[in-house]
Amino acid sequence: MKILFLDQSGKLGGAELCLADIAQQFQSNSLVGVFAEGAFPDYLRKRHIPVKILTDQPLQVQKASGLLAGLKSLNRLIPLITQVTHLSKQYDLIYANTQKALVVGAIASILSRRPLVYHLHDIVSPEHFSATNRRIIITLANRAALVIANSQASRDAFMKAGGRGDRVHVVYNGFRPEDYGPYVDKREYFRKDLLSTPQIVDQPPSFVVGHFSRLSPWKGQHVLIDALQYCPDNVIALLVGDALFGEQDYVQQLYQQIKTLNLEHRVRFFGFRSDIPQLMAACDLVAHTSTAPEPFGRVIVEAMLCGTPVVAAAAGGAAELIDHGQTGWLTPPGNAQKLADIINICQSYPSQSKVCAQQAQIQARQRFDLEGINLNIKSLLSGVVKTHY
Numbered sequence: 001m002k003i004l005f006l007d008q009s010g011k012l013g014g015a016e017l018c019l020a021d022i023a024q025q026f027q028s029n030s031l032v033g034v035f036a037e038g039a040f041p042d043y044l045r046k047r048h049i050p051v052k053i054l055t056d057q058p059l060q061v062q063k064a065s066g067l068l069a070g071l072k073s074l075n076r077l078i079p080l081i082t083q084v085t086h087l088s089k090q091y092d093l094i095y096a097n098t099q100k101a102l103v104v105g106a107i108a109s110i111l112s113r114r115p116l117v118y119h120l121h122d123i124v125s126p127e128h129f130s131a132t133n134r135r136i137i138i139t140l141a142n143r144a145a146l147v148i149a150n151s152q153a154s155r156d157a158f159m160k161a162g163g164r165g166d167r168v169h170v171v172y173n174g175f176r177p178e179d180y181g182p183y184v185d186k187r188e189y190f191r192k193d194l195l196s197t198p199q200i201v202d203q204p205p206s207f208v209v210g211h212f213s214r215l216s217p218w219k220g221q222h223v224l225i226d227a228l229q230y231c232p233d234n235v236i237a238l239l240v241g242d243a244l245f246g247e248q249d250y251v252q253q254l255y256q257q258i259k260t261l262n263l264e265h266r267v268r269f270f271g272f273r274s275d276i277p278q279l280m281a282a283c284d285l286v287a288h289t290s291t292a293p294e295p296f297g298r299v300i301v302e303a304m305l306c307g308t309p310v311v312a313a314a315a316g317g318a319a320e321l322i323d324h325g326q327t328g329w330l331t332p333p334g335n336a337q338k339l340a341d342i343i344n345i346c347q348s349y350p351s352q353s354k355v356c357a358q359q360a361q362i363q364a365r366q367r368f369d370l371e372g373i374n375l376n377i378k379s380l381l382s383g384v385v386k387t388h389y
Ligand code: UDP
Pocket: 012, 013, 014, 015, 017, 212, 213, 214, 240, 241, 242, 271, 272, 273, 274, 276, 296, 297, 298, 299, 300, 302
C-alpha cells in the first residue's frame, strides 16, 4: 500500500508524533508531505521516514480564524493543491493528519481520484474552532472514505458538529512501551539532574509535579501554578514544553503569576525537551491541566508507561484514559483547589499512589501498544483501498 501522508505543521506536536509512528510502518513506499520545515520533518528524517516539504511559506489560517483569513491564503493554497494532486497520483490514498492538510488533501483527492483518509486529532467544538472552520472541517471530512478519531470524545464532537458517523473509527494513539520502561530504575540519577538549580533547596525532599505540554492558555499551566499555593512549600512544578504557536503573551502571564504568588523558587521552566520519559520518571506526579476538552492527551499515557502517577482534567479524551482512583486521578478542569487536594493526597500516601501508577502502567502497556494499534490502522486502510479500486 502506497500512502501520501499530509501534515501542515513543521512543529512537533502530539498529532505529528502520532503520525510518525503510523508512517514508519509504511516507510518503504510512502511519503509524508509537510507544509513547513522544522522539528517535525527533522524528526522524520532521523527515523528514515521519507519526507517532502511542499511549500516554503506556511499557510496562515489559525484554528479560530474565519473565511476571510482563509481566502487571503488562497494564493499559497492553489499551488499546494496542484502539487499534491500531481504527487498523489503515485499513491493509493491520501492521508490527511491535520485540518489544513484536510483542505488540501480533500480537494486533491477529488482531482486525482484517490481515496481520502482523515485522522481527526481535534475536538471540533466552538472552544477550539471558529464556526467557519468547523463547517469546512465537517464538509470536507464527510467526503473522506475513512475518519480515524483519536478518542470517543473527538468522534462524539465530530458527529455533534454534523460529521457522518458511519465512516468514523476510534483508534487511540499507540506507544512503544520499551521507550518508557527502562528509566524508572534510574529515577534518583535523573532527579539529581532535574533539581540541580540554586533556586531549589531539596530539603525536605521536594515533591516534584511535572507538566508536559506546549505553553498555551488552554493547556492550563496557570492552573498548576495556582494549585501550588494550596500545597506545602516542598511541592515544586516543572513546566516542560514551549510556546509552539507563538503564545508569548501567555508565557509572560505565567511569569507574572509566579511573581505575584511569590513562587519563583517553586517553578522551573524547561522549554521543549526530547527526553520526556527520563523527565517523567524523575517526577513524583504528572499533572495534565487542560481547561478545554483534550482530544486525546498523549502525555497522560506516557506518564502511565513511565510508572509515574498522573492526575488529569476530566474532559474530552483524557477522561477515557484514566479510571479515577484506579489508574490515576481526574479533577474538574480549571479547579486549582481540587488539583492541589490530589497533589497533597499523592504526597501524603506515596505507597497508594505507587500502586495506582503500577496498575496504570500494566493497563497502558496493553491498551496503547503501538504494534496492535498499527495493525488496526493498516487493516482499516487496506479496507479503504480495496473498496476504492
Ligand atoms: N512533548 C515533547 N517535548 C516537550 C513537551 C511535549 O516531546 O517539551 C510531547 C509529549 O511527550 C507528547 C506530545 O508532545 O507526546 C504532546 O501531545 P499531547 O497529545 O499531550 O498534546 P498536543 O500537543 O497534541 O495538544
